[in-house]
Amino acid sequence: MITQSSFRKVFEGVATRREMFHMFDRHGQASISKARLTGRLYDGEWFEISAAEHDYMFEILPPLWLRGDMFAMREFMTGSITSVFFALPIDGRTRYFHGYCDMLARGSAERMRDVIVERESRPVRAMTRTERLDHIWSTTHADYRGYAGERWPECDRGSRTVTVYGGSQGTVLKLLDDLTEVEISAKLPVHLRYLPAAIAA
Known part of the structure; x- marks a missing residue:
């Protein structure tokens, strides 16, 4: 939630x-x-x-x-x-x-x-993991993002979900917070993929 x-x-x-x-x-x-x-x-x-x-x-x-x-x-x-x-x-x-x-x-x-x-004002442009996830959420079309409903375990309900490419499994729905670094990189535009990790304020 x-x-x-x-x-x-x-x-x-x-x-x-x-x-x-x-x-x-x-x-x-x-x-x-x-x-x-x-x-x-x-x-x-x-x-x-x-x-x-x-x-x-x-x-x-x-x-x-x-x-x-x-x-x-x-x-x-x-x-x-x-x-x-x-x-x-x-x-x-x-x-x-x-x-x-x-x-x-x-x-x-x-x-x-x-x-x-x-x-x-920070001298080096960087993004935290949370900022990367929020950028993905902000730029993903509404058809490919949502919120975990009744089919999900009770502890996950209300959490944000996003569709990702799962290789041989095709597209799968995952919790946004559970995306791997590879999945995050694949969903970010190229100019943001290689920014250094920022320390959360």
Whole structure:
């Protein structure tokens, strides 16, 4: 079962508008549960977007609030979770990000901003195993990913699943967290396969 308790990067690179909207609904297949209804599946997730996407979202509706380098969407995803957009100076240039924050958690947007700046200011581009898995989940078509249901052992139900090529077995459904390094590499685009492993923050 997925529980969201910390900020995490869920896509490597700058998301296009299509990819951005795709990730807005990246947990849309999850069963109706407390975690989904309250937005906990999304809380803390963030990714990079372009200036055009940042400005597009700013112009959709008047923001809930605007604080210098960030603004929050007036429309909530669910519960107290809403989108926050950032324009952050990192290494001498402005970069743009989207994240889901809990508006009932005081200072959550500021903490996310600090996490993004720290993560993106590292001198060596790298990815943790969790970031690799989240990138795979974010970029896999909905027809080839899902959540473990009643056919799975009770301890696995609600966990994310993804279809992988199983050699002579053809395609098989596996828990995302159980992918081997070879399977992870096969599912990542070539330019991400050989990035060094980052130490989780």
